[in-house]
Amino acid sequence: MPHPKVEPLRINYKTLEEFQKFSEYGLPELSMLEDLQSNIIENNSNSPFYGIYQDDQLIARISLYRVDAKYDVYFSPAQDYYECWKLEVLPQYRNQGLGSALVSYAKKLGLPIKTNARRRSDPFWRQMGFQPVRYNPVRDRGESPYVWLPPGVQLKD
């Protein structure tokens, strides 16, 4: 897949069914399902997820949650940023650049990005232009935060 198309995912029953294929499936997904079932959110509402489809199947996804500047403890000046979670490519579609395509898409949104580099994924994040923060136990609480800084943005420390 030379130029995978990344698209925002709408919250509907099809999307939530596709999410079940991913190993990270928990309270956030269940909560979306319940909100949809009880009409708290409308069908095809916006979600914080973006994904790549192949043959009408969701094969890779990323969650980009916009954190308000008032909660920013990472960047200087303090500003809105994206917290990136649940970057996951289904096993049979790995090593084709889909994860990179999702992260490149996120960077084009123009805000700083913070992620938690789990399970020894540091080399991937470095390759994508991310850098580790200086670990602060009270703030970072066991995470391995890696950040991407757009021009003009610095780390807070």
Add this chain to the structure above:
Amino acid sequence: MPHPKVEPLRINYKTLEEFQKFSEYGLPELSMLEDLQSNIIENNSNSPFYGIYQDDQLIARISLYRVDAKYDVYFSPAQDYYECWKLEVLPQYRNQGLGSALVSYAKKLGLPIKTNARRRSDPFWRQMGFQPVRYNPVRDRGESPYVWLPPGVQLKD
């Protein structure tokens, strides 16, 4: 291993070398190593980790980070609690009750516990007496928080 012995882990070069066998190894571990190397912390300092040894090798670990009551957003009344991360049993020692032994140890410390039920581990946490919180996107930010409540403690919501 019918009665695995759980013990607090001290921060020293041997412990930090053993940590490298675990799939969750990131900035918190690297930061401990750097602090040890630069004498910011002493050899054999306390760590937030507890573990199980077999034949002098660390085969399972858990991190229990004590969060101060002033940061508590989960429990009522607000109080100190343990945030549980990095529960991990090395692959060849799984399905022998070592994970349960670590969590049982944590519960005996007497404070509420909060964890993030990752990778579809919900059934394990339920079996250990944990319950899901009501998902709050701003507070929980993509996590699947499960909590264990000692007698007299309730969920905040």
